[in-house]
Amino acid sequence: MVSAPAARAVLVSATASGQGKTSVTAALARKLSRTGQRVRVFKTGPDFLDPMLLARASGAPVQSLDLWMVGEEDCRRQLADAASDADVILIEGVMGLYDGEPSSADLARHFGLPVLAVIDASAMAQTAGAIVLGLRDYGPVHLAGVIANRVASQRHAEMVVGALREVPLLGSLGRQPSALPERHLGLVQPDEVEYLDSLLDRLADELALDEATWNALPLASFRQSAQPPQEATLAGKTIAVARDAAFAFIYPANLDCLRTLGAELVFFSPLADEPVPAEADAVFLPGGYPELHGEALASALAWRASLTSALQARLPVLAECGGMMALTDSITAVDGTRWDMAGLLPGRAVMQQRLAALGMQGWQTRHGVLRGHAFHYSRLEDGPAPSARAVRHPSGTEGEAIYRSGSLTASYFHAYFPSCPQAVADIFLGRSPA
Template sequence: MAEMKMPRVMIAAPGSGSGKTMITCGLLELLRRAGRPISFKCGPDYIDPMFHRFVLNIPSRNLDTFFTAPDRTRSLMGKACMKEGADLAVIEGVMGYYDGLGGVSVRGSSYELSVQTGTPVILVVNGRGMSLSIAALIRGFMDMYPDQMIRGVILNRVSKGVCERLTPIIEEKLGIAVIGYVPETEVICFPSRHLGLMMPEEIVSLREQIQKFASLLEETLDIRKLKTIAEAAEPLNWKEDPMHVQRLEDAGSGKLRIGVAMDAAFCFYYEDNLDFLRELGAEIVYFSPLTDAALPENLSGLYMGGGYPELHGEQLSQNASMKQSIREAVEGGMPCLAECGAFMYLHEAMEDADGRFWPMVGLVPGKAVKKGRLVRFGYAVLTSETDTILGPKGLQMPVHEFHYWDTTCEEGCFEAHKPLTERRWHCMYQKKQLLAGFPHFYFQADEEMALHYAEACRNYADGYL
């Protein structure tokens, strides 16, 4: 049994739009000024962890109770805190505190994560247009489940006077701490698309906004109260999975060089995926389909993630030498896992955000087309109908999808099932050692995926196709 004392809090809310992302960023900046915070995002969202890493310069990971069992979730959290030498962890919740799978279950919710990790919760309540009703709203959340972890509240979009009048009522009647308030402010304004695609000057502007907002929070929040709640968290403990240790020992030897697409067009990766590949002996070699002329030399395999290729259609299309380099490598048998945006890039043609079609790599038959709406959103479970680079026929893998584009390619080697529904569909295109589709994979959900992928890459590097 591993155990560590790690002060931690979750910033959650009654629903989306309550201000938890903005307040989380301001708090992280405040904590960064005096310590070494680490952040986590509840759920499969790539955006906020990237934002924390690139704009705030704070290490950030995902924690997802749909993907991982409680011990593995705590293990991932604890090991990340140790690796980064963090002195306080902040988890940003997802949607409403109790909102989970299918909108009717707490599985995968902020609540489930807070309970499984023993993390005290600070509830951010949008108090605009309310006064005493705020206390009733909080009471409802506290009464929903007896093991809820709500220990404090931040009143958003209220005045100092409202906060001062409500604080003794909330603290006496509900038994939780009022950390403070956040007034209506124009100090900070996040663009609707604030992840990974920012130019350097945009990052500088956002950093300045967050710094100003953090200074505002320094005046309106009692950070000592928040830290007291964080420090009261029980020690984080977990049992090390003996199969995980055994898998690493059995993974084989020999250096792997995995080419990972990383630029403004392709930037969606779970950091834990890359770390697990490194544990399996892989050297991660980044390359840019936007600007590099060709793939790096001596690669054992390719891993290409999602992002925003639709915003860079012309530049991606005009980089003919990179397209040829990727096409020749994959046609020559190099293992390639391509998710979402990279799947679009590998088509014969892709429609960009302005409705123009551009020739792409040509490995996937058909076109990637804009639909103007969410095509699929949320968790699914895939079952392979044939052997692939991720494992044998019959292997089941939990995944997540979020995309506004679709494909005219009708081939699919996996059956997908949306949990709690009867909805099923086919997905994932396979040819030779290419496996490409809209789903995003999380290797920690089933390590067999990464092990089979690494084995395929090692066999390719050794000349065994």
């Protein structure tokens, strides 16, 4: 019997958001990759920005793992693929270890992953032990060790070590003079951070890792499951994908899914006022930060005219969240500044200080549930009547409106395409997936 591929794999989690999971995961990825180890990083749950930064830190694409959105079999396949060509697999959790349904702890238990707990030790010492033992025993999970973040000194780190009892301290990271910058939807995009590689190198340098304890962690193996063949229903089709600083929220798996369906992808930049490529048979406008680029988009007349022509020619267009906002009549910022948009979907996108929606959702189609999530700070005022609605997971309550007008499909809902590829194919073929 051929043995399953194996790699050293850990899930990096914490008590809550804001404890430094991303900084520690990035530091660990950069530190290990600089020693010549092949590092693959995954992100648990729905996220676009953390994976961009972690990809920069590790030098390899970062995919999503989630038992509900991605599914057990696809998670297993991705882990097996990673173990076949990597020495180390790092999986950054979402929120706190036990938050969500399913939680990061559920993922760890399901695949037998040891957990590496990141503890913000900046305002504690011995109490770190109580927190760590609680994280271990509540589930329970296999807690492989702790990384103490924001420690003040070597003496401070020693106090934390003394409180952990039998749980090893795998490493520590001191307080940083400059943190990874944040914005209302999370981390900024890596290309927007000056000297990002220097910042990542500094984090790696300052991560004090107990290499003997790290190297003693057992290897994990993941048996590959057969992937069912995917019908190439988009063969011969060219899909134009908007991709720039305003439209950057794209799961790498979504692009892979479109290619597996047989589509050829071409990219264009609305911010650069590039029109939809002439060879396009369909258009994908992903989410992003159009509200931060309102002035540029308002003056991008060529791309707006090309979208108008595309819809008049009945080219299928899928616009998600920020992509949808750019097609409305206008975007209004929190400070009241208003920019005219393409005017191809009735309504006005209005930014607000508080979250308008957050969490997993699914769209029931004739092919099954197309799964994904919603996360936005704007609301659509005076929009059209929805043709369907997504459903929140796990509550089953009414979720995001889905608008269909002619060949346009638009929603705040971000779809994870591999969860229901044929529904996605229907959209890009101009058919209703309902």
